[in-house]
Amino acid sequence: MTSLAAPPGFVLILGALLLPFAKGRLRSGVLLALPLVTLWLVTQVPDGEILKVSFLGFELVPLRADKLSRLFAFVFALMAFVGGLFALRQARTTELAAAFAYAGSAIGVALAGDLISVFIFWEMMAIGSTLVIWCGSPSARGAGLRYAAIHLFGGVLLMAGIAGEIAASGTTTFSKLDVSTLPRWLILAGFLINTGAPPLSAWLPDAYPEASWSGMVFLSAFTTKAAVYVLLRGFPGVELLIWVGLFMVFYGIVYAILENDMRRILAYSIVNQVGFMVAGIGIGTEMALNGAAAHAFTHIIYKALLLMSAGSVLFMTGRRKCTDLGGLFRTMPLTTLCGIVGALSISSFPLTSGFISKSMIAEGAAEQHLALVWFLLAAASAGVFLHAGIKFPWFVFFHRDSGLRPAEPPINMRLAMLLFSALCISLGMAPGTLYAALPYPVAYVPYTASHVVSQLQLLLFSGLAFFLMLGWLKRTLTITLDTDWLWRRLGPAVLSRLDRGADAAWSTLTAGVLFVAGTLNNSLHRHHGPDGVLGRTWPTGTMALWATLMLCAYLVLSYVGGPLR
Amino acid sequence: MRAIMPHLPALQVVVPLIGALLSALLRRGTTAWALALLVSWTMPLIAASLLLQVLTSGPTSYHLGGWAPPWGIEYRVDLLNAFILLLVSGVAAVMMPFARRSVAAEVDQDKQSWFYSMYLLCLAGLLGITVTGDAFNIFVFLEISSLSTYVLIALGRDRRALVAAYQYLIMGTIGATFYVIGIGLLYLVTGSLNILDIAERLGPAAAQSSRPILAALAFLTVGISLKLALFPLHVWLPNAYAYAPSFATAFLAATATKVAIYVLLRLFFSVFGIAISFEHLPVSEVMLALSVAAMFIASLLAIFEQNVKRMLAYSSLGQIGYITLGISLANEAGLTGGIVHLFNHAVMKAALFLVLGAIVFRIGSVKLADLAGIGRRMPLTMAAFVIAGLAIIGAPGTAGFISKWYLAVGAFQKGWWPLVFLILASSMLAVVYIGRVVEVAWFREPSGLAEKAKDPPLSMLLPVLVLAIATIYFGFDTQASAGIASQAAHALLAGIK
16 A cells, blocks of 8 residues: 555544434444544555645645554544444434544544644644533533633644744744743643643543533543643653643542542543653653553543443433442443453553553653652552542442442443453553554563562552442541542641641632632623623714724824924 | 726726616616626626736726826726725625525515615725725725615614614714825825825925824824724624624625725825834834724623624624734734735625524524524534634634734734734634534524524525635635735735835
8 A cells, every 4th residue: 555645534524524414324334434444544654744735835744654643543543433333322413423523633633744733633623522512411511611712722822832833943843842932831731731731620520521421432532642642742751741740640539539420530530541641751761651652542442441331321321420320230230341341451450451551651750760750650550449440330330229220231332342341451461562553662561470469469458448448438538538548648637637728728719719700700791791881882972982082092192203204 | 808808997896886876776676686696796707807917917007087197096906905806896796696585585675676776886885995096086985885885784674773874874974084184184295196196205295294194194094993993993883783684794794894904004004104104103002902902802792792693793893803903013924914814704704694694584583592403403504604603713724713823923923922812812702702602503402483494595505605615715725815915915015116
């Protein structure tokens, strides 16, 4: 196969535009065929700059491939396929069309060779994902608008940065950047907003869980991971990213433990997992970068798997809250099993995909003798097991019997889950294929005795802790204990006080922000609303007065300015 | 064919003028429409051949009645006004098929031929302003287009249209008066009314009589700012747009303010030159501040507005802010951004207002609440709204992105960082007001009115779709829009010498 001029992302995007016209079986066929064609195209893209077009006087490269971009494009296309399979029965074609356009744009980002193309696909992703969210629950309206606002704000930062970068350097090529200039900081900030980095991490758990049962499966994969890709490409080794990543890791854990909504738990855990990748990018060695790329790959698969099992539960029961669920393993054994596989993977259990990828990041930290980073990453691994590895399956599928007896989801959903479960395990057992596809050569062996044993110890002890404290887990008090167990060094008393203090500060802060926002909104509405001074129709005399005032102002200015020359 | 080629500049104005007369004599709306259609479809042909002529052999000059300038009236076509001619006539031609059913539904039977007569008169006025090289002639055409515009607005069935037209009449007359006073002052100083001639004589005259020149600049700037609805001289516009018949709104929004902006460009750059316009008076600073104010305040007004047609009118005010912002930057990228946004905004606003025209045609309301769920009933129409709306926001892949890009680069080249943010941050406000309509139209259960709606007939749907596709087309192929705009900007900055 020689050079292929069709960018794979376009196939999905254009297909998405045609999707609303397909009905019934044809729609199902298109849903399955489009991603497969895309997947095939991705594997056929040769290395180098394949396609160039001229735009705004710049040479754009909408299709450029190397190992890194192909890895991401591949997993995005794979995700589109399995997501499409899972969502076959989604009644809202709009959502599926939006999701495919979204996936296609993510592939576009991964294969874009210049900053302008990256930006274009970036914004298309924002639009596609907003539409996916809007197709969800009624409460998705506000969440969708907030989501769009934050992402387009990120787009604003990014566009300002890119315009500045191009004005300064004269080249549009997207390659490694440093953080020496303001435009590059802006680009970094624009990228980071999409990873769910602080201080705007909250957009993710705010918006994603409002999507439909199938929508969130798509959402979990593309936005954050495309951001990880651009960071990998643009900002490897920027030290700030280590701390940003660690913050995200713990932010995700703490809030996920507090949370009751099963899909919000998983949303927080996306922030948490992406935190691992961002930290890996910050470490910046080949090992850590490989780890971040591999973790992005495996994470897309197991997070989609977790969300598909949560989505199946939502689809069959219509409930989202842990307190409303429980005991579902009796009638949904397969969904339970797949959920557990996903949970084990996210907890990096040996023989699952999470184990072979996340450990590379920790190994990267260890090689650089970043003891604190390594320690925090290890502690976080235990936390992941607590909030996603055990909490999610335990409260949804086991725990007490909620009395619900839902059947297994339809066959296509089961197939989709089985497919990704199989991938999770086979990647975990035979990591060679994935390792070979990573951007740098891999000389890392995940299955050493010490590594396996230490990981198992970590997991078993945190598992033990979970069940010992199960009685408290439903009350807020335990959360302090829990975190305290994680952070060992801090005494429970200090932490609980801190927690109470933080709670008080937080509620004051929220009240303050709400008050300011309310006042602002009121005053805006007072002035700009249809009956406000700026919005109502002025008497003709007032208009004429303004014209006269402007004229006077100019005349006075010209008088003050003195004669010409 | 060869015989009429040299007279194209005159024909550009004379044909619609005669069309207006003939149309006034016709009784039936449909016949008048057919005539207007014929005229509107001829105009872009003339404009396109003029543009080709300018592109191949430089600016052309046409002496009306054979009188040589500066005594006679000169029609002078260079790249900038050839571009505007094509824009105005092209948008009018695309929109014209839409008019038949829309006007039939919104204007009384006995007034329809008057409507088309006024439309053609307005078109003649706008094209005349653009094509002429004579400052007083601009005033004449300005009055022709304005007077016909007042009638177009007053033909709306809503009673408030009368008040809106009256207010616009007062404000428009003040603007025109200021303009003619400014021209009068220039005539006193230079003894000429020909734009080229004034510009040449202005330099020597500036040394001895600089006060009248500056006063002329002040009068002209304020007068034209009124016509182009620069904040805070905008208040006539929202009502005029909201209560005029849908087709008139779309036509005016796409062309009238754009032509006023063209006059401003001509005055600032061709008559006064950058030295006087921007260096002596703080015109650029004042205009910059007002533009930014327009971008934000008008967008906020749009966010709170419940009447979607009025909301789009506010959005136009904000978008005009981008154009004047580009002008006040006065560097090549900024000016290119301003001119290309003038073009792009005309296309996308025409699309949006035509969508509303189609909605009025189907459900008779443009209240946001009545539009609930209409996306599912009028999918193609509302898809066009989404596309043109994305262009207003400035999403990449649409024409709006091109404008914002040049404006941002222009602000960068000045080193004005905060301005870059303001440009981009104000587009966030567009996200809210466009997003609000999209969300209501597509993601809610249909309202009682929307339940029965369906896509309009092809004659209305096609113009909407063509314009929507054009907003995407000009987001990718920028040769025709940004390419010419940047050449025009280059020529303006280089001065006319």
